[in-house]
Amino acid sequence: MPREAPYLAVADALRARVLAGEWEIGERLPSRVRLAEEYGVGRNVMQRAMDRLIIDGLLEGRAGSGTYVRMPRERLRLVRSRRGERLDGPPSLVGVKERGRADAWDAHSQVRVPAPGAIAERLAISPGAPCVTTHYEFLAAGQPVQLSESWEPMAITDGTPVVLPESGPLAGKGVVQRMRSIGVVVATVIELPRPARATRAQANLLGISLGDLVLQIERTIYDTDGRPVETADIVIPDRRREVAYEFAVDHP
Structure with missing residues (x-):
């Protein structure tokens, strides 16, 4: 043994x-x-x-x-689903309605932000190409439960009514619906989850301790031509959420 x-x-x-x-x-x-x-x-x-x-x-x-x-805390489940209809809505509001899920969010967008090298690689664009980046802070019952930083290439949305994710006629409707309104059809979403330790900035925003365990999810959304239309880094504190992935079964 x-x-x-x-x-x-x-x-x-x-x-x-x-x-x-x-x-x-x-x-x-x-x-x-x-x-x-x-x-x-x-x-x-x-x-x-x-x-x-x-x-x-x-x-x-x-x-x-x-x-x-540590004070005992109930660890609630966040379900992330591959079902297409659940991709509508802000990054944290993807999934079934489970108890304690995010019910409010604060967002701040910046336009014409040069894409850093790693982001440019994920979006298949040139480093420094202009993007819209949006920082999200999600709350459940007034408590911070998730962070997200989203990047969208301005080559796709510049000059359209949906250039800002949280402004305009489709504010807050999510990537799928916004892109569809300008003729871009989302086909695939890839998520890469990795364990990490909270940075000082993340800990301050989430109300946790520096170095606490978090789940970082690198998400990239592609259209029907395989072109990346959005990428995001999602941070979920382990002490408050466990993440479950749901997959539909394809029947012949």
């Missing part, structure tokens, strides 16, 4: 102590150095064990302060 990694054994022991109430909610745990000495392990092992419990939602790290027992 393979031997369990040392950090997992330490994490299990710490988890049992936390669940038994040895430390109260909001109480600071002993330092990693002290706990490492107590368990007779190296500091790296203790660091990984505590990181495991942070990911599990039992602890939270506070930069420059230490590690604390």
Whole structure:
């Protein structure tokens, strides 16, 4: 039988102590150095064990302060679906109506922003080509639950009524409907989800701690010719949301 990694054994022991109430909610745990000495392990092992419990939602790290027992929070599910009709609407409002989902958003757009190299590659345009970029902050019951930064090439929308996603006759209607109004038909959406740690700016906007686990989703939308018409970086805090992907079954 393979031997369990040392950090997992330490994490299990710490988890049992936390669940038994040895430390109260909001109480600071002993330092990693002290706990490492107590368990007779190296500091790296203790660091990984505590990181495991942070990911599990039992602890939270506070930069420059230490590690604390986290207040229990209900982790709600966000469903992302491949069904075409669910692509209408702002980036966070894609999916079925689940409890606690985003019910409001704030958006700020800028026009003629030069595309950075990575964005230009995703949009198949030249670096520096003008784009419309929109920053979204999504709320559920007044609480921040998601961030999104969207980029659209102005070569597609410039001079049309839908150049700004949150202004004009189709404000807030989403990429599919806006593009359809100017004769561009969306056919494919590709999402690349990756785990990451919250930057200071993300943590401040989401009301979480620096370094907290987040899910970053790189989304790109293509038309029927395979041309990218929008790309976005979506950030979802792990402590508040779990993400489920729904796929329809094609029957012959």
